[in-house]
Amino acid sequence: MRPVVETVDLTKTYGNATVVDKLNLRIEEGDIFGFLGPNGAGKTTTILMLLGLTEPTSGVARICGYNSTREPLKVKRLSGYVPEKVGFYEDLTAAYNLAYTARLNGFSEELVMKRVGEALDVVGLSEVVGQRVQEFSRGMKQRLAIADILIKMPKVAFLDEPTAGIDPEGVKEMLGLIARIAKERKMTVILSSHQLPQVQQICNCVGILIKGRMVVEGKLDQLGRETFGGGRFRVEIQLAETTSALVNCIKQIKGVIGVERSGDLLLVSCQADLRPQIAKAIVDNNGLLVQMKIQSYALEDIYMKYFSEA
Ligand SMILES: Nc1ncnc2c1ncn2[C@@H]1O[C@H](COP(=O)(O)OP(=O)(O)O)[C@@H](O)[C@H]1O
């Protein structure tokens, strides 16, 4: 399947500084990609290159197969962009601002009204259509910016730090909104953020950028294991009855580092995915296995690991 967003050795240098360094991204249709990294990592620069708004020094950026540098108009038609600092005509109403965008897209007056109404409804701003944007909170402006990109029904949306400067309640609403729109409109979303715990909630895949380099990338559920591969697995076991004999036989399996009791669960830390060996040891010792699962490490652990190495 052709990825919606793809970069091949994408690089940007300013003078002597390489701010994006041979980036290879692949984001599939329907993904909500958390583009993570501290301030100055190169997230915004990458987004601008993908949108055809900044030229790469080398490498290629593509949206739905279109080269962002050579076919910027096609790319812009397919992409919605909410920049870090959203800009509206502050003394005009929400409805007027959106209608302005819709007209720029060349829609008929009838379609303009329809799309503006729909977009404001989706982001929950229908009640304030007639209010001037200057009266809006930052969260409301962010939502208006999302409504603004919905007007042209993009295949992919780039949201640069959409939760920055919003209060916790607003962040929750914003993330819920993004997840809902992505699903309902089958829109691929690239969400940049330096606030990891927030993003984790709605993303199915993430990339962590540090000093222009992608240090980790992948599906959230696979990442923990790969990143800590060869030593950081935890198997959670539930037995019908936990006996010290069973605990001892699990402890003796090669690769098991430790066994801990937690309520009626056994937590086995090990060097590899030892589920088959553990299951066999339990059965061989007449234990009754109720369930067993392997835990992957939280994204936060991964993020902290790379932050401390950066
Ligand atoms: N137009 C520019 N000229 C020179 N340096 C820039 C320019 N734009 C960005 N940079 C530098 O590139 C680096 C990455 O910036 P940016 O992409 O904005 O990071 P992020 O969005 O992850 O915070 C920073 O060190 C920034 O100072």
Ligand SMILES: [Mg+2]
């Ligand atoms: Mg930025």
